[in-house]
Amino acid sequence: MYTLPSKLKLFSIVLIVLGLAGIIFGFLTTPKTIDDVKKIMAEQESLHGDSHAVAGNEEGETANFVDEARGQEGYSENAMKHATDLKPEGHGAASHEEHVLHQLQTRPWSATFVAAFFFMMLALGALVFYAIQYASQAGWSPVLYRIIEGITTYLLPGSIIVFLIVVFAGTHFYPWQDHELVAGDKILQEKSTYLNFPFFLIRAVIYLLGWNLYRYFSRKNSLVQADTNNYGPYRKNFKISVFFLIFFIVTEATMSWDWFMSMTPHWYSTLFAWYIFASMFVSAITVIALVTIHLKGLGLIPFVSDKHLHDLAKYMFAFSIFWTYLWFSQFMLIWYANIPEEVTYFIIRIQEYKLLFFGMLILNFVFPILVLMNSDYKRIPWFVVIAAVFILVGHYIDIFLLVMPSTVGHNWHFGIPEIAALLFFLGLFILVVGKGLSKVSLKPENDPFIKESENYHF
Amino acid sequence: MSSHYEAPIREPLVLGEKSYHDISVDVGAPVLGKANKSWWIVFTIALVAFLWGLGCIIYTISTGIGVWGLNKTIGWAWDITNFVWWVGIGHAGTLISAVLLLFRQKWRMAVNRSAEAMTIFAVVQAGLFPIIHMGRPWLAYWVLPIPNQFGSLWVNFNSPLLWDVFAISTYLSISLVFWWTGLLPDFAMIRDRTKSPFQKKIYGILSFGWSGRVKDWQRFEEVSLVLAGLATPLVLSVHTIVSFDFATSVVPGWHSTIFPPYFVAGAIFSGFAMVQTLLIIMRKVSNLESYITVLHIEYMNKVILLTGGIVTVAYITEYFIGWYSGVPYENYTYLSFGAATGPYWWAFWALITCNLIVPLSLWVKKLRRNIRWTFFVALVINIGMWFERFDIIVVDLSKDRLTSSWAMFQPTFVDIGTFMGTIGFFFVLFLLYARTFPVIAQAEVKTILKSSGESFKRLRAEHGDD
Numbered sequence: 001m002y003t004l005p006s007k008l009k010l011f012s013i014v015l016i017v018l019g020l021a022g023i024i025f026g027f028l029t030t031p032k033t034i035d036d037v038k039k040i041m042a043e044q045e046s047l048h049g050d051s052h053a054v055a056g057n058e059e060g061e062t063a064n065f066v067d068e069a070r071g072q073e074g075y076s077e078n079a080m081k082h083a084t085d086l087k088p089e090g091h092g093a094a095s096h097e098e099h100v101l102h103q104l105q106t107r108p109w110s111a112t113f114v115a116a117f118f119f120m121m122l123a124l125g126a127l128v129f130y131a132i133q134y135a136s137q138a139g140w141s142p143v144l145y146r147i148i149e150g151i152t153t154y155l156l157p158g159s160i161i162v163f164l165i166v167v168f169a170g171t172h173f174y175p176w177q178d179h180e181l182v183a184g185d186k187i188l189q190e191k192s193t194y195l196n197f198p199f200f201l202i203r204a205v206i207y208l209l210g211w212n213l214y215r216y217f218s219r220k221n222s223l224v225q226a227d228t229n230n231y232g233p234y235r236k237n238f239k240i241s242v243f244f245l246i247f248f249i250v251t252e253a254t255m256s257w258d259w260f261m262s263m264t265p266h267w268y269s270t271l272f273a274w275y276i277f278a279s280m281f282v283s284a285i286t287v288i289a290l291v292t293i294h295l296k297g298l299g300l301i302p303f304v305s306d307k308h309l310h311d312l313a314k315y316m317f318a319f320s321i322f323w324t325y326l327w328f329s330q331f332m333l334i335w336y337a338n339i340p341e342e343v344t345y346f347i348i349r350i351q352e353y354k355l356l357f358f359g360m361l362i363l364n365f366v367f368p369i370l371v372l373m374n375s376d377y378k379r380i381p382w383f384v385v386i387a388a389v390f391i392l393v394g395h396y397i398d399i400f401l402l403v404m405p406s407t408v409g410h411n412w413h414f415g416i417p418e419i420a421a422l423l424f425f426l427g428l429f430i431l432v433v434g435k436g437l438s439k440v441s442l443k444p445e446n447d448p449f450i451k452e453s454e455n456y457h458f
Numbered sequence: 459m460s461s462h463y464e465a466p467i468r469e470p471l472v473l474g475e476k477s478y479h480d481i482s483v484d485v486g487a488p489v490l491g492k493a494n495k496s497w498w499i500v501f502t503i504a505l506v507a508f509l510w511g512l513g514c515i516i517y518t519i520s521t522g523i524g525v526w527g528l529n530k531t532i533g534w535a536w537d538i539t540n541f542v543w544w545v546g547i548g549h550a551g552t553l554i555s556a557v558l559l560l561f562r563q564k565w566r567m568a569v570n571r572s573a574e575a576m577t578i579f580a581v582v583q584a585g586l587f588p589i590i591h592m593g594r595p596w597l598a599y600w601v602l603p604i605p606n607q608f609g610s611l612w613v614n615f616n617s618p619l620l621w622d623v624f625a626i627s628t629y630l631s632i633s634l635v636f637w638w639t640g641l642l643p644d645f646a647m648i649r650d651r652t653k654s655p656f657q658k659k660i661y662g663i664l665s666f667g668w669s670g671r672v673k674d675w676q677r678f679e680e681v682s683l684v685l686a687g688l689a690t691p692l693v694l695s696v697h698t699i700v701s702f703d704f705a706t707s708v709v710p711g712w713h714s715t716i717f718p719p720y721f722v723a724g725a726i727f728s729g730f731a732m733v734q735t736l737l738i739i740m741r742k743v744s745n746l747e748s749y750i751t752v753l754h755i756e757y758m759n760k761v762i763l764l765t766g767g768i769v770t771v772a773y774i775t776e777y778f779i780g781w782y783s784g785v786p787y788e789n790y791t792y793l794s795f796g797a798a799t800g801p802y803w804w805a806f807w808a809l810i811t812c813n814l815i816v817p818l819s820l821w822v823k824k825l826r827r828n829i830r831w832t833f834f835v836a837l838v839i840n841i842g843m844w845f846e847r848f849d850i851i852v853v854d855l856s857k858d859r860l861t862s863s864w865a866m867f868q869p870t871f872v873d874i875g876t877f878m879g880t881i882g883f884f885f886v887l888f889l890l891y892a893r894t895f896p897v898i899a900q901a902e903v904k905t906i907l908k909s910s911g912e913s914f915k916r917l918r919a920e921h922g923d924d
Contacts, residue, residue, distance in 0.1 A: 105713075139465065140562075194782065231467065249771050270772075270779045325694065329718040336706040337713050401497045438573035448467040455463040458560070 004434030015427025022420020026108035092147035118157035125284025153436025263406035313378035363394030474730035504885035511879005529864035537591035544584035550729020551577025556689035582713035711791025734836035790857035812842020
């Protein structure tokens with residue numbers, strides 16, 4: 001049996017308290033009126049005189065990207081505005097100041113959402129990994145089932161928080177929820193059969209229910225299996241895993257469109273959903289490896305050998321490359337064709353987030369491929385931990401880059417709201433997962449493949 | 459590589475009371491025996507088709523590409539459709555031999571040899587099209603970056619068609635090496651079993667003096683693993699690059715970021731369908747039912763279901779984003795309302811029926827394990843995946859941005875003849891292969907006999923396995 005070490009528990013509680021304070025601070029200190037914004041801008045102006053060079057050539061930046069053909073129908077300018085946010089009046093704001101006000105007020109929302117989603121996706125990705133193990137009748141991984149189940153404990157609280165954020169964020173995130181804006185935008189009107197609030201809400205409820213119900217029943221069956229002589233519960237789990245995976249691949253796609261792609265509602269990319277999945281999956285496997293190393297360090301799971309760690313590290317390695325493959329496919333195709341409406345997405349990311357945008361590639365691709373290439377290194381816990389830190393930091397940045405450029409544009413910072421949100425959810429994650437792990441024995445007895453898994457070597 | 463303990467719940471992979479010797483005999487039989495009448499009949503048919511196709515190719519090159527049904531709007535049609543189709547088919551071979559090796563799937567061992575052969579023969583067919591669809595194929599060597607007398611005039615590395623050259627040639631060479639390495643112990647087995655001095659000589663050369671020492675096996679396994687690790691990204695990147703031919707363009711319907719993974723999934727989908735088609739016949743005519751069992755067929759059907767499901771999600775995504783984009787041109791792409799009701803409605807519905815609806819039947823376990831039904835579904839998928847490529851290429855080109863250049867495509871007998879010719883050529887190669895190569899990797903099957911053989915599993919069940 002596992003119990004969350006008291007120091008770790010205290011640490012996580014401290015994180016939660018600190019984080020919560022920081023989040024509240026972030027929400028309270030947003031500027032309330034345009035006058036506040038003017039004051040802030042004046043301060044920035046005096047601090048670093050020409051830092052607004054970008055603002056200076058805004059017109060020039062976007063002028064090249066106006067689609068003449070669609071411009072005639074009167075919506076291409078709008079497309080540019082909302083997609084790049086480089087123009088003074090984004091999101092239907094009357095003035096530059098109002099637009100900045102909106103972005104600054106959005107910042108704590110975005111900061112919280114990035115961290116909330118990041119930790120939720122760890123649990124969700126772990127759940128998908130778990131389902132795949134069942135569906136593929138894996139013989140190596142059953143020893144890890146209780147560990148993965150422990151991680152997915154976070155799914156329920158985590159997904160509820162994410163749900164609340166996306167539902168209440170309103171126009172902070174989703175310009176298509178602004179009726180005035182939609183009234184003047186032909187493209188958004190056409191999309192309103194999909195992008196409307198009631199349907200958005202229904203879809204979010206479906207995701208929440210579907211994911212959590214699978215998590216509930218698979219855990220339940222897995223525990224029942226431990227006290228049963230036949231393989232009935234296992235067979236049930238096999239079946240529901242397959243159906244969950246079908247449900248997941250569809251809802252993951254719509255979830256990505258709903259929660260992320262619709263932040264820039266004019267922009268679209270068909271690969272987008274699978275790209276987010278890759279990020280989710282590789283981070284989740286990384287966390288499984290980390291928790292396994294933690295438990296192994298405490299001596300609680302003697303049946304998990306360094307071969308299992310080796311396999312997890314291989315997955316980290318392989319899916320880091322897979323993530324990069326999807327990242328590159330999406331980026332290169334849009335860069336190559338250079339179609340104005342699509343390319344705006346990357347223009348803002350490269351112009352305003354250059355270091356993060358390209359730095360993420362080093363963290364998510366170059367480091368994992370170098371660190372985890374050697375097969376001996378994959379069995380050394382501290383080595384895997386190093387790779388894991390790279391990967392997790394890299395994918396946090398990845399989520400950051402999905403959200404921030406679309407919501408706060410070039411008014412982004414990495415300050416108290418972002419750090420506080422990260423601390424809060426990290427604390428919550430540790431606490432919940434620790435609790436989830438400590439409920440039952442860490443060895444899934446009576447699983448049909450548990451013996452194969454224990455004897456596993458290669 | 460793999461653990462020797464196996465959960466009793468797993469079904470056996472080798473049926474019957476087989477010993478190591480039986481495996482050698484069964485695998486060697488088609489090579490050491492004589493061809494029967496039906497082999498000669500089928501071979502003749504394939505050869506005739508191949509020669510006819512060769513005639514069509516010669517006719518095309520000597521007369522001009524205008525003998526095909528292409529027009530100024532639709533500059534790519536059957537040529538590139540067949541190219542992508544054949545490349546796609548080739549992908550299952552590498553998937554089975556490389557990806558499934560990485561995932562330590564023991565069942566791959568009975569099917570990998572033939573799947574790899576299929577890869578190589580399919581890539582050879584595919585490789586014809588980039589050459590013969592050129593207007594001046596005798597200048598094809600200009601695609602290679604070789605120093606020359608035009609002031610060292612080089613190629614432009616920005617074109618995905620050039621990437622294709624590198625992708626396909628690398629793919630063919632790596633697959634060939636990977637395949638041949640695996641063949642060494644099996645050629646040695648034939649060499650040691652044959653009575654004919656001529657065969658002994660030939661297989662002696664082919665097996666590179668393999669003697670099966672411990673050190674050789676150790677390195678053999680390492681090489682296999684490294685090649686599998688290299689072939690896996692290769693197989694993904696090859697079809698990805700093929701998909702770039704379309705996705706980098708600005709043609710509505712072609713320019714779609716999902717193409718890379720979606721093409722790869724489709725390639726595995728169609729490739730596995732072709733493996734099923736071939737192996738279902740092969741297990742029968744070569745008496746290999748104990749090795750290529752119903753379980754193997756079921757597993758391959760599951761892979762078909764998985765990749766078919768991925769392709770389906772991609773279809774839905776394409777359809778949805780086409781609408782979501784709000785771009786009016788997107789209404790004429792291969793997966794759009796316009797395509798479903800337009801002049802190519804039959805091609806649209808052929809795609810949906812063959813790739814989406816019929817494979818759904820494999821969710822039923824009874825049908826998944828039914829060999830006849832599997833054969834039928836596999837054929838349907840082969841047709842459906844041809845239509846997928848045809849739809850992507852022709853439907854998207856037929857109605858592009860300017861209505862004044864809208865056109866339809868009508869294939870000529872040369873288009874059709876060339877395609878038939880490649881099918882003939884493929885079967886000529888495959889039939890020759892089936893008579894001269896060990897079609898099952900006997901060395902590998904022997905490694906799983908004691909863990910996954912039926913009789914050994916029964917022994918363990920009776921006597922306990924600890």
